[in-house]
Amino acid sequence: MADLTTEFLGITTPNPFWLASAPPTDKEYNVRRAFEAGWGGVVWKTLGAEGPPVVNVNGPRYGAIYGADRRLLGLNNIELITDRPLEVNLEEMARVKADYPDRALIASIMVPCEEGAWKAILPRVAETGADGIELNFGCPHGMSERGMGSAVGQVPEYIEMVTRWCKKYYDRPVIVKLTPNIADIRKPATAAKNGGADAVSLINTINSITNVNLDTMSPEPSIDGKGSHGGYCGPAVKPIALSMVSEIARNPDTHLLPISGIGGVTTWRDAAEFMALGCGNVQVCTAAMTYGFRIVEELATGLSQWMDEKGYASTREVVGRAVPNVTDWQYLNLNYVAKAKIDQDQCIKCGRCYAACEDTSHQAISMSPDRVFEVIDEECVACNLCVDVCPVEGCISMVPMQPGEVDPRTGKVVEAGYANWTTHPNNPAAKAAE
Amino acid sequence: MAQGQTAPGIVAGRLSSEDLTANFGDLHPAYAPHEAAVAADRCYFCHDAPCVTACPTDIDIPLFIRQIQAGNPEGAAETILNQNILGGMCARVCPTETLCEEVCVREVAEGKPVEIGRLQRYATDTLMAQDIHPFTRAAPTGKRVAVVGAGPAGLACAHRLAMLGHDVVIHEAKPKPGGLNEFGIAAYKTTEDFAAREVDWLMKIGGITMESGRALGDGLTLEALKAEYDAVFLSIGLAGVNALTVDGDDRDGVRDAVDFIAELRQAEDLSSLPVGRNVVVIGGGMTAIDAAVQSKLLGAENVTVAYRRSRDEMGASRFEQDLAASKGVKVMFNLRPVAVHGKGAAAQVELEYTRSEGGRLTGTGETLRLPADQVFRAIGQSLQGAPDALALDGRKIAVDDRGRTSLPGVWAGGDCAAGGEDLTVTAVAEGRDAAMDIHDALSGD
Numbered sequence: 001m002a003d004l005t006t007e008f009l010g011i012t013t014p015n016p017f018w019l020a021s022a023p024p025t026d027k028e029y030n031v032r033r034a035f036e037a038g039w040g041g042v043v044w045k046t047l048g049a050e051g052p053p054v055v056n057v058n059g060p061r062y063g064a065i066y067g068a069d070r071r072l073l074g075l076n077n078i079e080l081i082t083d084r085p086l087e088v089n090l091e092e093m094a095r096v097k098a099d100y101p102d103r104a105l106i107a108s109i110m111v112p113c114e115e116g117a118w119k120a121i122l123p124r125v126a127e128t129g130a131d132g133i134e135l136n137f138g139c140p141h142g143m144s145e146r147g148m149g150s151a152v153g154q155v156p157e158y159i160e161m162v163t164r165w166c167k168k169y170y171d172r173p174v175i176v177k178l179t180p181n182i183a184d185i186r187k188p189a190t191a192a193k194n195g196g197a198d199a200v201s202l203i204n205t206i207n208s209i210t211n212v213n214l215d216t217m218s219p220e221p222s223i224d225g226k227g228s229h230g231g232y233c234g235p236a237v238k239p240i241a242l243s244m245v246s247e248i249a250r251n252p253d254t255h256l257l258p259i260s261g262i263g264g265v266t267t268w269r270d271a272a273e274f275m276a277l278g279c280g281n282v283q284v285c286t287a288a289m290t291y292g293f294r295i296v297e298e299l300a301t302g303l304s305q306w307m308d309e310k311g312y313a314s315t316r317e318v319v320g321r322a323v324p325n326v327t328d329w330q331y332l333n334l335n336y337v338a339k340a341k342i343d344q345d346q347c348i349k350c351g352r353c354y355a356a357c358e359d360t361s362h363q364a365i366s367m368s369p370d371r372v373f374e375v376i377d378e379e380c381v382a383c384n385l386c387v388d389v390c391p392v393e394g395c396i397s398m399v400p401m402q403p404g405e406v407d408p409r410t411g412k413v414v415e416a417g418y419a420n421w422t423t424h425p426n427n428p429a430a431k432a433a434e
Numbered sequence: 435m436a437q438g439q440t441a442p443g444i445v446a447g448r449l450s451s452e453d454l455t456a457n458f459g460d461l462h463p464a465y466a467p468h469e470a471a472v473a474a475d476r477c478y479f480c481h482d483a484p485c486v487t488a489c490p491t492d493i494d495i496p497l498f499i500r501q502i503q504a505g506n507p508e509g510a511a512e513t514i515l516n517q518n519i520l521g522g523m524c525a526r527v528c529p530t531e532t533l534c535e536e537v538c539v540r541e542v543a544e545g546k547p548v549e550i551g552r553l554q555r556y557a558t559d560t561l562m563a564q565d566i567h568p569f570t571r572a573a574p575t576g577k578r579v580a581v582v583g584a585g586p587a588g589l590a591c592a593h594r595l596a597m598l599g600h601d602v603v604i605h606e607a608k609p610k611p612g613g614l615n616e617f618g619i620a621a622y623k624t625t626e627d628f629a630a631r632e633v634d635w636l637m638k639i640g641g642i643t644m645e646s647g648r649a650l651g652d653g654l655t656l657e658a659l660k661a662e663y664d665a666v667f668l669s670i671g672l673a674g675v676n677a678l679t680v681d682g683d684d685r686d687g688v689r690d691a692v693d694f695i696a697e698l699r700q701a702e703d704l705s706s707l708p709v710g711r712n713v714v715v716i717g718g719g720m721t722a723i724d725a726a727v728q729s730k731l732l733g734a735e736n737v738t739v740a741y742r743r744s745r746d747e748m749g750a751s752r753f754e755q756d757l758a759a760s761k762g763v764k765v766m767f768n769l770r771p772v773a774v775h776g777k778g779a780a781a782q783v784e785l786e787y788t789r790s791e792g793g794r795l796t797g798t799g800e801t802l803r804l805p806a807d808q809v810f811r812a813i814g815q816s817l818q819g820a821p822d823a824l825a826l827d828g829r830k831i832a833v834d835d836r837g838r839t840s841l842p843g844v845w846a847g848g849d850c851a852a853g854g855e856d857l858t859v860t861a862v863a864e865g866r867d868a869a870m871d872i873h874d875a876l877s878g879d
Contacts, residue, residue: 068475348543351481371484391478392543 041104138204205231268302448733585613710808
């Protein structure tokens, strides 16, 4: 089995799976159990400044959306940072770190945007022996109303400023956790880098209202008839997170800035995808909150098995492997032509591909009286919708046409070369190919 | 004290009341909401779904299951009942394994269909438990229609006609309506007096009058009905039972399976119902299986179904055969009755092995004797009491695809009419469709 030992910012852990700063990492009891279960590291639930801790609501903190069989696809929360005294957290962190020297223990911190506040807390965190800190510039609910969390993460200048303070008063790795509630993720990432951050982690949660109670007309989770937007996470946010991660990974200003990937990591495959897009490791929360700590066994064995199959000896070989393949739409090869193909042996004749194509796409699937569904190559634009709605994985595939073949839809010969929109005759701004 | 399985002869009270209650409980208990949600989530919402095509009443199954998924079982029930007003009963008694569920794409893919029947029951039960009747009558048309027979076809026809604004009088020979829903069908498929409750619920549409005690040829004539009403729908079922035509068919202990089933369905106390120690059922349809299984559940020691043809040719579905086997009934094939032996009462059934040659059944000459103190005839029912003026198609009333008989103004449907399988759901479809044609005919006046 492939060795999953992963080094991130000089912190070596037995695997790349860390628990994200969140309810699962709020106290010693949980973190010890997580380490026993096999997690490579934890980012401790966000610490606030000295003094009376924040309070949480005394009603529902979470809302959810579901797929079939009530499988949790998205989770929303309105919980704030730790509501336990700073001193208690610090003591516990020190004890746990001492007992688990081979695991990463990162302190997540959120204190007011004042140099003094950071200067006060950082030495105390350092005393715990924590391996590094993560600056919570991400939480979009509650704390943002107090000028912290995403309120900082949405202003690149603040990110740079606070990161600089942290580098000034703390000598271990500083990770800046980014909010996705922003138009261009490259801006805060660049600011973090400019401030001296050792890494960024993303995404934090997305502003969300999961549902509305149609009896009480209150958003959920509802506190005495009222609801507030929360932070959205879980499998549903993975595509958003992957895109943001890729933007940072391929941006010249932030390329090679280490990234800790967060956002809906549920299986080993999700983790591998984040890493392929440039993440040195991943952080997990919702999957653990849904299924418990034991999922780390599936993550570890799955990633290891896949690495063996692919011949990757270490996680380092995986990181960033897909980044060169992320490009702009304008550079996609317009000479590439594919056609959907339905494997009749696998087809269960549900007709979903037909309904989708006939009603909402290109009328490129035929249906015979005895329910044989076939692709009409003359109409098929290879949009992939049939693949996406088919209940049987692998039943419908997109088969590339070979150069020299004639695309029955356009009547044109498929060309071997690469040609994109920038040189396309229909593009008013096209430059003549050289 | 219970008599026990080995008490000789045909005796009542073989099992304790507790055992009988357990034995005759719901075959497929109703889904709890969670179970329904899990089952509904398995539906793929197929395009032009095979299950709908397979349903004789064309219920929009993907739609009603999606309505259940979305938390609207009442809407699901309305989708069902729009097409099949006896959707509650059909959910219980339909041989779904040979209809909708047989062609479910998940049966094809995984060998496990979406449990359409149980989901249909969940929806219809949910609505009926709230005592909601979701249909209302159209403005009165002033037309009057006679329906003869209050079985599934008659009830479906009457309801649809009443909904369309016509006044309907149902003439039922028996003291209770429901037909085979009430007097046929195994008790464990329709527990807690569901057949009667469903009729009461159906009657809430209004405009239907139920008259009992008279049948065609016994207080009613087709001429008089035609004269009195604007249209007549005949749904008189198959009142005759085919005889065994073997020596000893008239011995004590030999009786019609349909009578036994009816008696059981109407029994206030199952422990008062006598059943043999050694029961042999002659036949291969649902009636044979229902009689055999219920004999076993009443406490018979040995119950055998003897069917003259092969397993594949059996009218009862494989599911029914397996159900019988699971209850301890022995199902034997390629055996036809030769004689019922005994000194007065039946004691043995003599059976001859058969083989099929070019579709023709012949005896092999080899015989077998089974102990039998009770023998049930279940080799089919036949049309009885149909007016001579009606043309027949084979042994049933000839009808066209709109349910019209050879006589103007007279329609027929259900088991008495030619065409279609003898199933509750088929009868409902025929009654409903005849009602639509009657409506068209009356509207054209």
